[in-house]
Amino acid sequence: MNEEQKEPTPLTEVGEFGLIERLTKNIKFHQKSSLVGVGDDAAVIKNEDEVTVVTTDMLVEGVHFDLLYTPLKHLGYKSVVVNLSDIYAMNAKPKQITVSIAASNRISVEALEEIYEGIQLACEIYKVDLVGGDTTSSLSGLIISVTAIGTASESRIVKRNGAKENDLICVSGDLGAAYAGLQVLEREKSVYQENQNMQPDLSGKDYILERQLKPEARMELVQFFEKEGIQPSAMIDISDGLSSELIHLAKASEVGIQIYEDKIPIDPTTVTTMEELNLNPTLAALNGGEDYELLFTIPLDYHDKIKNTPGVSIIGHVTDKNAGYFMVAKGTESMVEIKAQGWQSNME
Ligand code: ADP
Numbered sequence: 296m297n298e299e300q301k302e303p304t305p306l307t308e309v310g311e312f313g314l315i316e317r318l319t320k321n322i323k324f325h326q327k328s329s330l331v332g333v334g335d336d337a338a339v340i341k342n343e344d345e346v347t348v349v350t351t352d353m354l355v356e357g358v359h360f361d362l363l364y365t366p367l368k369h370l371g372y373k374s375v376v377v378n379l380s381d382i383y384a385m386n387a388k389p390k391q392i393t394v395s396i397a398a399s400n401r402i403s404v405e406a407l408e409e410i411y412e413g414i415q416l417a418c419e420i421y422k423v424d425l426v427g428g429d430t431t432s433s434l435s436g437l438i439i440s441v442t443a444i445g446t447a448s449e450s451r452i453v454k455r456n457g458a459k460e461n462d463l464i465c466v467s468g469d470l471g472a473a474y475a476g477l478q479v480l481e482r483e484k485s486v487y488q489e490n491q492n493m494q495p496d497l498s499g500k501d502y503i504l505e506r507q508l509k510p511e512a513r514m515e516l517v518q519f520f521e522k523e524g525i526q527p528s529a530m531i532d533i534s535d536g537l538s539s540e541l542i543h544l545a546k547a548s549e550v551g552i553q554i555y556e557d558k559i560p561i562d563p564t565t566v567t568t569m570e571e572l573n574l575n576p577t578l579a580a581l582n583g584g585e586d587y588e589l590l591f592t593i594p595l596d597y598h599d600k601i602k603n604t605p606g607v608s609i610i611g612h613v614t615d616k617n618a619g620y621f622m623v624a625k626g627t628e629s630m631v632e633i634k635a636q637g638w639q640s641n642m643e
């Protein structure tokens with residue numbers, strides 16, 4: 296795991312406090328609301344007149360990541376980003392995180408430091424402060440649990456339940472790339488397991504691999520809403536695939552959904568990769584997971600403001616509850632029912 300030839304330091308050598316000290320010694324704050332951070336019994340956060348938004352996500356080795364092909368720095372980065380994505384999905388801004396780690400003796404101090412490099416890089420980019428955590432041992436795999444804390448003025452909070460009939464359905468970025476990236480990584484893993492001399496063939500796949508291993512959260516979309524004075528009626532982040540998120544949003548809002556297959560944004564690399572694997576690219580967008588894009592609905596009045604916004608696609612509209620959940624298929628114009636398939640191998 297390390298480029299250097301140095302022997303990895305076992306966790307037992309530094310002890311819990313030595314480890315926490317090594318992992319957190321370089322922390323700098325970006326938020327004036329972070330009053331007390333690592334080193335006391337609890338962190339202290341000073342919020343003025345805003346509401347607080349809190350979310351937690353746990354990443355478990357063997358369930359959410361495979362250390363065979365996951366660079367540790369990316370893993371740290373991703374463990375933060377998936378949480379920030381949930382804060383943005385409330386139309387709030389993340390401010391602080393806490394990080395809890397359970398590691399077995401198989402993991403060295405240097406490996407945990409690499410994870411923390413990724414965590415600190417995400418803190419730097421998204422301007423959030425690491426203010427605490429917990430460190431413990433695990434008998435089997437590695438577990439990373441991150442809690443993110445954010446704020447927003449109460450009137451700007453966007454929940455899943457506000458979508459109204461005729462609202463536009465929009466998504467940020469493109470979908471299915473993280474799933475396509477995972478398929479490539481899994482394919483190369485099985486090739487490698489059969490023949491350890493084979494070099495992985497990942498050429499031309501940078502974009503989809505990065506989408507799987509080092510995703511980003513849609514900070515700029517929330518900033519855009521603020522700048523343009525746009526208040527989405529409902530929003531959710533896409534962690535389990537478009538189908539299941541559409542249904543979550545529609546059920547919470549008690550509405551129906553109609554989207555158009557040819558409007559779903561899919562990157563060309565995702566399309567070619569899925570075709571190489573004899574899989575349908577639309578299915579990667581609908582049922583693949585971990586894109587961390589934002590799915591939102593907005594009243595029709597915002598159509599002119601949103602229609603030429605780079606990085607936002609209008610994919611359909613909200614219908615009456617009794618109309619159900621449908622996608623108009625490309626070419627044939629036939630209506631396909633949207634079913635929640637979710638991303639099964641990533642149980643939440
Ligand atoms: P306590 O025994 O009171 O739970 P700990 O010894 O677990 O305290 O933690 C000491 C300090 O270090 C606390 O501020 C805690 O938030 C922080 N901390 C512990 N583990 C981590 C970690 N993995 N990452 C960041 N901060 C941590």
Ligand code: MG
Pocket residue numbers: 428429430
């Ligand atoms: Mg503790």
